[in-house]
Amino acid sequence: MIPVDDPADPRLDVFMGLRDHQLRQARERPGGDMAGSFIGEGDVVIARALAAGHQLESVLVDANRTKGLPELPAHATVLAGGAKVLQAVAGRKELRDPIACFIRPPSNDPVDLLRRAKTVLVTEGVNNPTNMGVILRCAAGLGVDAVLVDASSCDPLYRRAVRVSMGEVFAIPHARIGSLGDLSESGGLAMLAQLGFLRLALTPSTTADDLGDLQLDRDQKCAVVIGAEGPGLSDDVLAACDRRLRIVMHAGVDSINVGTAAAIAFFAVGNARR
Amino acid sequence: MIPVDDPADPRLDVFMGLRDHQLRQARERPGGDMAGSFIGEGDVVIARALAAGHQLESVLVDANRTKGLPELPAHATVLAGGAKVLQAVAGRKELRDPIACFIRPPSNDPVDLLRRAKTVLVTEGVNNPTNMGVILRCAAGLGVDAVLVDASSCDPLYRRAVRVSMGEVFAIPHARIGSLGDLSESGGLAMLAQLGFLRLALTPSTTADDLGDLQLDRDQKCAVVIGAEGPGLSDDVLAACDRRLRIVMHAGVDSINVGTAAAIAFFAVGNARR
Numbered sequence: 001m002i003p004v005d006d007p008a009d010p011r012l013d014v015f016m017g018l019r020d021h022q023l024r025q026a027r028e029r030p031g032g033d034m035a036g037s038f039i040g041e042g043d044v045v046i047a048r049a050l051a052a053g054h055q056l057e058s059v060l061v062d063a064n065r066t067k068g069l070p071e072l073p074a075h076a077t078v079l080a081g082g083a084k085v086l087q088a089v090a091g092r093k094e095l096r097d098p099i100a101c102f103i104r105p106p107s108n109d110p111v112d113l114l115r116r117a118k119t120v121l122v123t124e125g126v127n128n129p130t131n132m133g134v135i136l137r138c139a140a141g142l143g144v145d146a147v148l149v150d151a152s153s154c155d156p157l158y159r160r161a162v163r164v165s166m167g168e169v170f171a172i173p174h175a176r177i178g179s180l181g182d183l184s185e186s187g188g189l190a191m192l193a194q195l196g197f198l199r200l201a202l203t204p205s206t207t208a209d210d211l212g213d214l215q216l217d218r219d220q221k222c223a224v225v226i227g228a229e230g231p232g233l234s235d236d237v238l239a240a241c242d243r244r245l246r247i248v249m250h251a252g253v254d255s256i257n258v259g260t261a262a263a264i265a266f267f268a269v270g271n272a273r274r
Numbered sequence: 275m276i277p278v279d280d281p282a283d284p285r286l287d288v289f290m291g292l293r294d295h296q297l298r299q300a301r302e303r304p305g306g307d308m309a310g311s312f313i314g315e316g317d318v319v320i321a322r323a324l325a326a327g328h329q330l331e332s333v334l335v336d337a338n339r340t341k342g343l344p345e346l347p348a349h350a351t352v353l354a355g356g357a358k359v360l361q362a363v364a365g366r367k368e369l370r371d372p373i374a375c376f377i378r379p380p381s382n383d384p385v386d387l388l389r390r391a392k393t394v395l396v397t398e399g400v401n402n403p404t405n406m407g408v409i410l411r412c413a414a415g416l417g418v419d420a421v422l423v424d425a426s427s428c429d430p431l432y433r434r435a436v437r438v439s440m441g442e443v444f445a446i447p448h449a450r451i452g453s454l455g456d457l458s459e460s461g462g463l464a465m466l467a468q469l470g471f472l473r474l475a476l477t478p479s480t481t482a483d484d485l486g487d488l489q490l491d492r493d494q495k496c497a498v499v500i501g502a503e504g505p506g507l508s509d510d511v512l513a514a515c516d517r518r519l520r521i522v523m524h525a526g527v528d529s530i531n532v533g534t535a536a537a538i539a540f541f542a543v544g545n546a547r548r
Binding site: 134137138140141142143168171172212247248249250251252253255256257259260263264267268270271274 | 408411412414415416417442445446486521522523524525526527529530531533534537538541542544545548
């Protein structure tokens with residue numbers, strides 16, 4: 001444990017500016033000055049990141065922490081922040097959850113992931129990290145083998161998404177693709193079709209088929225394609241998918257949360273293959 | 275609009291202490307000094323409460339609000355709070371969402387609700403208002419006709435549950451029952467059986483049956499019985515239900531959020547009846 005009491009200590013740079021979500025996401029993007037790292041907070045998330053093989057750079061803990069830390073690699077740099085440091089990082093003088101900085105792993109190649117997957121999740125414009133985290137937590141547990149996020153979706157390894165997923169983002173490989181609206185042969189939807197995936201678009205549209213009626217061959221590869229809460233999938237993407245499926249709503253309710261809808265879709269796809 | 279600038283104004287009493295969740299819930303419980311009211315916040319929630327026939331007592335809005343209000347009954351008392359009042363109520367000098375106080379409707383009789391329902395949700399120990407809200411939002415949309423909350427579950431009309439449900443709690447009637455662990459003839463589980471409900475307990479236990487295998491007669495009445503995130507249903511309740519069902523987990527994930535699990539169960543029950 002290395003005590004740090006000066007907020008200007010360069011070892012703290014990576015933990016600064018965490019609360020400016022826009023700026024932080026920009027800095028962690030490819031080309032940004034923090035593109036080589038991602039942040040994981042809390043004992044469970046840190047333990048899961050390590051278990052998944054992620055390389056720890058450093059951890060910031062409250063110098064007054066009495067609780068033990070998750071088991072860390074022997075070489076890990078553990079910074080014990082004093083009140084001034086914690087105030088600068090977290091906006092308060094205590095830090096309940098340790099904040100860890102990990103080395104960002106190399107990007108996956110989407111085709112590589114698809115060749116090994118049977119059920120994949122594809123997101124268009126899911127740019128709310130909380131929703132991304134909710135979706136990823138369910139995806140892993142409900143049998144999704146890989147995730148493709150389009151250019152307009154947020155980073156699955158962004159701090160808030162990692163936290164909300166409770167570290168389950170590490171249980172499932174993901175890759176970035178270009179705009180899902182690129183319907184050319186080099187676009188993501190064409191790639192999915194070429195590799196034998198049935199592209200299932202999830203939509204609240206009442207003209208879509210009932211998800212509950214879905215029936216699939218036992219070995220059918222499937223891509224569940226979802227858009228953001230609110231706007232949903234773009235018209236082009238909806239039209240280009242093989243099937244448009246909806247969760248039938250009752251009692252005049254117009255929609256459910258996108259994370260819940262995604263979870264139901266993953267469950268239904270697993271069931272439809274019986 | 276009545277300007278109010280003194281936090282001690284008695285018309286504000288009902289809006290005070292909103293941030294002390296424990297105390298507030300105690301005060302709104304039967305026998306408490308606020309048992310006759312419930313709070314709904316935000317334009318959507320207020321509009322849905324009014325649409326469902328709830329009686330508005332008063333609304334507190336930011337005196338500087340420029341946006342229009344949802345359509346309110348002509349007699350409604352609209353209090354326009356100044357900075358000092360808003361600070362006392364909300365802990366900040368602005369109020370984005372109006373806060374409305376409604377008259378709490380008389381309790382429903384559980385048997386009355388069950389006689390008119392085909393699919394009901396029964397909760398044991400769901401005492402986290404956020405989880406309750408998430409569950410209620412899905413329940414209404416996914417075909418649940420009524421909700422029974424046991425003595426250890428939180429109030430569906432508690433502010434935070436109402437808010438998280440986005441007001442969908444008003445789309446579905448609920449009633450309070452005693453402890454679900456009361457397995458006597460007068461207990462909730464016996465009542466459900468007497469009225470022809472198949473009691474389906476949701477559990478992460480790996481010895482439970484796969485929810486995806488559920489098949490039901492088209493007219494089968496069902497009660498989906500769920501416990502709190504973490505502890506789940508008590509052993510007695512699990513054993514007393516007719517079926518124990520689980521959502522099969524993949525990738526080493528141990529569980530999903532209780533709201534998501536409930537949503538999948540509601541969907542699966544609807545589907546199993548085909």
